[in-house]
Amino acid sequence: MSPTGIVVAGLRKRYGAAPALDGMSFSVRPGVVTGFVGPNGAGKSTTMRVILGLDAVEAGAALVDGRPYRSLRRPLNRVGSLLDAAAPHPGRSGRDHLLWLAHAQGLASRRVDQVIEQVGLAPAARRRGGAYSLGMRQRLGIAAALLGDPPILMLDEPFNGMDPDGIIWMRAFLRSLAAQGRAVLVSSHLMSEVQDVADHLVVAGRGRALADAAVDDLVAAVSEGRVTLRTTAAPHATAVLVRAGASVVAGGRDTVTVSGLPADRIAALLGAGAVPFSEVSAHRATLEDVYLELTREAVEYRAATSTEVRR
Numbered sequence: 001m002s003p004t005g006i007v008v009a010g011l012r013k014r015y016g017a018a019p020a021l022d023g024m025s026f027s028v029r030p031g032v033v034t035g036f037v038g039p040n041g042a043g044k045s046t047t048m049r050v051i052l053g054l055d056a057v058e059a060g061a062a063l064v065d066g067r068p069y070r071s072l073r074r075p076l077n078r079v080g081s082l083l084d085a086a087a088p089h090p091g092r093s094g095r096d097h098l099l100w101l102a103h104a105q106g107l108a109s110r111r112v113d114q115v116i117e118q119v120g121l122a123p124a125a126r127r128r129g130g131a132y133s134l135g136m137r138q139r140l141g142i143a144a145a146l147l148g149d150p151p152i153l154m155l156d157e158p159f160n161g162m163d164p165d166g167i168i169w170m171r172a173f174l175r176s177l178a179a180q181g182r183a184v185l186v187s188s189h190l191m192s193e194v195q196d197v198a199d200h201l202v203v204a205g206r207g208r209a210l211a212d213a214a215v216d217d218l219v220a221a222v223s224e225g226r227v228t229l230r231t232t233a234a235p236h237a238t239a240v241l242v243r244a245g246a247s248v249v250a251g252g253r254d255t256v257t258v259s260g261l262p263a264d265r266i267a268a269l270l271g272a273g274a275v276p277f278s279e280v281s282a283h284r285a286t287l288e289d290v291y292l293e294l295t296r297e298a299v300e301y302r303a304a305t306s307t308e309v310r311r
Ligand SMILES: Nc1ncnc2c1ncn2[C@@H]1O[C@H](COP(=O)(O)OP(=O)(O)OP(=O)(O)O)[C@@H](O)[C@H]1O
Pocket: 015, 018, 019, 020, 038, 039, 040, 041, 042, 043, 044, 045, 046, 047, 189
């Protein structure tokens, strides 16, 4: 398959005065789905374009199988990419679009029917492209990326325009591609889209990777030292705990997340203050928490979504 996947090291690029990439570094390993998430403008699409040699950088390097994309001998057999949903000629069928691409790459027509099957486009393959929904165009774009049977796949926002069934299909499909040993990089500006599919996450913000780590490690790091408290008297509990030096963040209904105090001390303080509670347990952060924590400073504007009381 691919011995090294993709390695991105210290990419820098400006558009005018504004840095689009400001030291972007991460790697995409074989056999794993790597989610590439970050707010709008974080530099995800620019990074993918740089990996494919479509954009130049002022510093840094992007290597595919240890080489710059442009020096690969048969690049389409090494990396399959989806940067924008496919836009077949409106009068041409999806199958004809793929046949045209296959011939341009010197690939057998047989490959076209295989990838159409793989992406579940068979019922629509002979329909005119003009009638395709965005979700169908995404499938067609993925079929095109797979034509050369590449060991590396790079998909920019492939969930865009997919309905819930399409999203479930896409997750399973990406997992199966990684299980075959391929390196799969998939971007999204929504953490919810990559959760349940990515084993590894690169969180981008302001042109750099804020994190490049296994999902489990990120969740553990953000969970550490936090305690979930379930109480019907959240305002009272918050007042008691903040007075004792904790930070308290409102969670779901009847729950708050406490940091700065161990669980046994929290229970003792609430007991002493006669504050009712039903649970005090180690907090398990969600991927959404991880994302919010990491990108807090990288987002130019975010409406207040939680009430946080700090000491
Ligand atoms: N062709 C361009 N000309 C000028 N600025 C650009 C161009 N392409 C990207 N940028 C800027 O570079 C920065 C990074 O953009 P990029 O599209 O890579 O981010 P992104 O993470 O993919 O965001 P999104 O999720 O919105 O696509 C942004 O500030 C963007 O406005």
